[in-house]
Amino acid sequence: MTGEKVLLQRAKKGEIAAFEALVSAYERRVYSLALRSTGSEDDAADITQEVFLRVYRSLDTFRGDSGFSTWLYRITTNLCVDLARKKNTSPTEPLDIEAAAQLPETDQNRQPEKALENNELRKELDIALSLVSEEHRKIVILRDVAGMNYADIAAALSIEEGTVKSRLARARAALRKILIERGNISLPSSSKQTGRRREDAEL
Numbered sequence: 001m002t003g004e005k006v007l008l009q010r011a012k013k014g015e016i017a018a019f020e021a022l023v024s025a026y027e028r029r030v031y032s033l034a035l036r037s038t039g040s041e042d043d044a045a046d047i048t049q050e051v052f053l054r055v056y057r058s059l060d061t062f063r064g065d066s067g068f069s070t071w072l073y074r075i076t077t078n079l080c081v082d083l084a085r086k087k088n089t090s091p092t093e094p095l096d097i098e099a100a101a102q103l104p105e106t107d108q109n110r111q112p113e114k115a116l117e118n119n120e121l122r123k124e125l126d127i128a129l130s131l132v133s134e135e136h137r138k139i140v141i142l143r144d145v146a147g148m149n150y151a152d153i154a155a156a157l158s159i160e161e162g163t164v165k166s167r168l169a170r171a172r173a174a175l176r177k178i179l180i181e182r183g184n185i186s187l188p189s190s191s192k193q194t195g196r197r198r199e200d201a202e203l
Contacts, residue, residue: 004068012059019059023052026069030076037080037141047079066155073148074156077141081134120184128178136171143168 004025010018030051035044054075055062062071129137142153143164154161 005064008059008062008064008068019056022055022068026072027052029069030072033073033076033141034080037077038083043083047076047083050079051075067152070148070152070155073142073152077138077156080141081138084137085134124179124182124184125175127182128175131178132171132174135167136174139164139167139171140175 004022007018007021011022027048031044031048034047034051035041038044038047051072055072062068129140132140138157139153142148142156148156150161150164153164157164159167
């Protein structure tokens with residue numbers, strides 16, 4: 001039995017120290033996902049607190065059918081989407097999608113004109129994400145922001161892996177179409193994007 005499972009069992013029995021150990025192990029990752037999804041440190045902190053509050057209250061219902069981290073990501077993503085719907089906003093992290101490749105971190109990219117390019121890319125992606133369906137937005141957040149694999153995404157959304165792949169392909173196509181139609185940024189073709197397409201095809 002893994003250390004995490006032991007902690008879960010102990011936490012279910014009411015051991016606060018065990019639950020605090022689980023929080024320490026995952027708090028940073030949950031906060032990072034929330035921050036990249038909301039673009040707000042305050043919102044990310046509130047969501048992180050709410051995630052672990054819900055986890056604490058629902059530990060008895062967690063049977064371990066999926067990984068503990070998958071459960072956390074599902075709760076986090078749902079809270080982020082709920083907040084985005086309330087605020088009529090969308091995730092603000094530049095995403096590694098077919099429509100746009102992130103610029104490498106170099107000294108040159110820290111120049112004002114490069115920073116402006118990154119800001120424009122971020123704005124365009126925000127707009128595109130706000131125009132796609134909630135279903136597509138969720139799948140992009142989990143794959144391209146959280147970096148989850150297909151099996152974990154399927155478990156988090158309670159769908160089949162094949163559905164994950166087809167839904168992600170449609171989501172990326174929709175985002176790319178919106179970005180092309182807006183015409184405010186160039187859409188580079190890179191080996192990184194080609195590699196991602198190959199990976200998506202193989203998984």
